[in-house]
Amino acid sequence: MNSAPVSGQAIATNPPSNGYQRFIAAILACVAFVVAAKYIPVLDKWPTDLVIPLRSWITGAFVWLAQVGKPVTRGIAWVLSQPLALTEALLYRGFTALGLPPLPWVAVAGGMTILGHWIGGRRLALLGGLSTTYLAIFGLWxxxxxxxxxxxxxxxxxxxxxxxxxxxxxxxxxxxxxxxxxxxxxxxxxxxxxxxxxxxxxxxxxxxxxxxxxxxxxxxxxxxxILGMRTVQPDVIEAGHMSGCTRRQLLWKVQLPAAxxxxxxxxxxxxxxxxxxxxxxxxxxxxxxxxxxxxxxxxxxxxxxxxxxxxxxxxxxxxxxxxxxxxxxVPAHRPAGEIFRHKHLFGFAALLIASIVISPFFPAVVELPKDLTFSYGAPINQAVRWVSRELFAYVKPVRDFITIWALLPLRDFCLWLPWPVVLGSLAAIGWVLGGLRLALVPVALLGTMLLTGFWTQLMLTVYLVTSTTVLSILIGTPVGIWASRRPLAAGIINTICDTLQTFPSFIYLIPVIMLFQTSDLSNVLAMLAYASVPMIRFAQLGLKRVPQATVEAAIASGTTPFQRLVKVELPIAFPELLMGINQTIMMALAMVAITALIGSQDLGQEIYKALPGADTGRGLLAGLGIAFIGITADRLLGAWAAKLNRNLGM
Missing domain, CATH: 1.10.3720.10 (MetI-like)
Structure with missing residues (x-):
């Protein structure tokens, strides 16, 4: 009877952990650096005289390598150009020396339909056939x-x-x-x-x-x-050893089939x-x-x-x-040679031969002439002009309000922070979560960008990624909660997420240009559309992972649905939420270089500017800077998630 109070008293009187003491000490050190930076300029902005010219060194090294290794690069280019030339001849160039046309689009579209039917049935056949036909009838073949x-x-x-x-x-x-x-x-x-x-x-x-x-x-x-071979069950490998397999036989006949x-x-x-x-x-x-x-x-x-x-x-x-x-x-095991009697293979062969035979008489079978193709670009252009003319007057105040009162203050704050505060804060977090080794990761990686003169661009990248991540959390978490509660909503949301992840990254630039033109908000929204999917998926996954017994215990305790969500389910699902934040940051960083096409001043713009002049050092260092942000976030969030899992006994 007395054990609980004694235990509670012991907990209450237990002094703060060393980790929290170190964290408080680090915070005080950061405050001291902010004050000192106002009097010591080197602590505020890194002097240009101390910038290491690594950019020019890298560019010079690649120029030298290109000159010295020209025979090697030409050899590699020739080897790769051979299969590419053959593939291009088959698909669209044709074999001009032999007087042979390329594969007719009808045969390719039919082949995709047949392949889809063989792999996945009618729905996949319809998807393959119609998608391939779209390329032909809209003049994009x-x-x-x-x-x-x-x-x-x-x-x-x-x-x-x-x-x-x-x-x-x-x-x-x-x-x-x-x-x-x-x-x-x-x-x-x-x-x-x-x-x-x-x-x-x-x-x-x-x-x-x-x-x-x-x-x-x-x-x-x-x-x-690596993952597949690591997850092969030990008893499967042991059975292979007992069967007398050699090392090569064990790989090809046991491990690879199992993986x-x-x-x-x-x-x-x-x-x-x-x-x-x-x-x-x-x-x-x-x-x-x-x-x-x-x-x-x-x-x-x-x-x-x-x-x-x-x-x-x-x-x-x-x-x-x-x-x-x-x-x-599930692969079907058939007798040797039966594949040559497969109905799908015979169907494609018949279609291919028929289309090749009639192609001299009907050239449209090979590729549709321009007068037989269609386009819906004009109506879209008219719609864009209408939006710009009619709606932009309403959209512009919203864009300006968000930019002026939310984005620009965050940008100015990121640029205002002295570099010792940024590196020191991240090092303190790493120290608390994983000790000295983790604390050195942000110092070493992000410090490299400071020493090479990319600090301002680095902080502008952090500003855009932070804005995107915060919005992804605010939007993705409620959507993930909704999907975890409603199976019908989950089906619709997961379909949308699948579609968003399938889109090439360029696609996200189109709607933001239409509605918001070029601005920081356009960059953030394009990144948000691409990067919010992991937050939704991991929020849904984390809440579904909460043990049903725990939920029932919370219900029996008289909690309301909101209390149960906030005090029980979200804390248990927090490691998954951290993983969602991690993946959101990674995907936002992947979009940084793409959004540079519509204007920005971050590391992505440095990569984009480096391409025309072959400034390899500039582009490579900017790319590594984006990678360093991702690695730092991954290590810190991963250590935090691991610590939470240990506390939860998982």
Whole structure:
């Protein structure tokens, strides 16, 4: 009877933990630095005389490397250009030396329909056929096939390379640590940052796009290979050993089949990453839909941009749905040679032969002439003009109010903070959450940007990402709560989230330009549309993970639904919410370089400005700065989530 009060008294009289004491001491130190910065200029702004010229060193190193390694780069470019030339000839160029046309669009559309039916049934067949037909009837066939050509060449290369690295890392823990560190930087670095070094070494055009896309698409396959092989049950491996398998037989006949689903997930991610990067690679001369969309956006031809954006989205949706359906499909074991008697294969062969035979008589079977194509760009342009004329007078005050009273004060605050306060605050948080080693992470990473002269751009990036993250939390958390409570709403919300994640990042620029023109709010809203999905998903996941027994105990205690949510469910789901915030930050950082196309002054703009002049050092350091923000946030939030999970006994 007396044990509870004694325990409670002991808790009440227990002195504060060392962690909180250290945190308070760090806060006091930050206040001291703010005061000292007013009297010591070096503590306020880093002097330009002390900036390390790493940017020029990197640019010079790449120029030297391009000159010395020209035979190697030319050899790599030639090797990659061969399969690309073959794919382009099949899809849209034709074999002019042989007098053969490319594959007719009717055959390709029919083939996608047949493939969709074989993989996933009628609905997927309809999606594949109609999406491919859209490309033809709206006059985007050639540009779409240019984009698809790069995807077809890169996906097998990235899958094979990622798989090989993953197997090596699985067998060598030391190499795995190095590889994971490289993958962290590669995946946290924005798409466009890959383009600068590639342009210096390989120039502009399709081949540089291939190489940049390969680098960007590689990590997911490597990570999924490691994960898949790590999750193979020990008894399965033991059975392989008992059966007398050699090391190679154990890999190919036991571990890989057991990890098949995870490996196929890696292939799916490679496909989606490849398509995303191919669109971005239009900035270095890669022909295709991305180049057309970029030109339309620059010319403010919103109608054409919508047509091209829908085409990119349809390609992404079809590739995503088909790869996911294939991943879920249970492979049918058939006798050897039966595939050649498969009805789907025979159907496609018959369609292909028929379309090739009639193509000399009906050229529209190969590609629709312009007078047979359609366009809905004009009505959209008229709608945009109407919105600009009629609604902008109402939208502008809202935009200006949010910008002046919310965004600009946050921007000015970020720029006002002395650099020791920023680094010291992050180091203090790291110290409390993970000790000295974690405290050094933000100091080392973000301090590099200070020493190389990118501090102002870094803080402007932090300002945009912070604004986006706060809005994502305010919007995504209630939506996730709603989805966790209502199954019907969850179905609709999850469908919308799937669609938003499938859109190429360029697409989000179109509506914000239409409604808000170019402004900081436009940047934040474009980032918000792309980055709010993880917050919704993780909020929903976290609340569904709350044990039912805990919820019933709270109900039995007489709590109201709101009290139960705030005092029971959200605290238990908080680790998942932190993961949602983590992923929101990562996706917002990925959009930073994209929103630079509609105007900004952050690190993304530095990457964009570096491309025309091949200023590799500028672009690479700016890209690394964005990656450093992501890595810092990931490490701190990950340590916080791990600490909460330990406290919850999970």
């Amino acid at each position: 050639t540009e779409a096939m240019k984009t698809v050509s790069i995807v077809i060449v890169i996906v097998p290369l990235a899958v094979m390379a990622g798989f090989a690295l993953g197997v090596w890392a699985f067998r060598n823990r030391r190499f795995e640590k190095v590889l994971n560190a490289c993958f962290d930087i590669m995946q946290a670095t924005p798409h466009m940052a890959y383009l600068g070094p590639v342009v210096v070494l390989f120039g502009f055009g399709q081949v540089p796009a291939l190489i940049a896309t390969f680098i960007f698409a590689l990590p997911p396959m490597g990570r999924c290979t 098949q689903q995870t490996l196929l997930l890696g292939v799916n991610q490679v496909v989606m990453q490849t398509l995303a990067m191919v669109v971005i690679a239009s900035l270095v001369g890669a022909a295709g839909l991305g180049q057309k969309l970029l030109f339309s956006l620059q010319q403010l031809q919103i109608g054409k941009a919508v047509e091209q954006g829908v085409a990119i989205t349809l390609i992404a949706v079809v590739l995503d749905r088909m790869s996911q359906a294939f991943m879920r499909r």
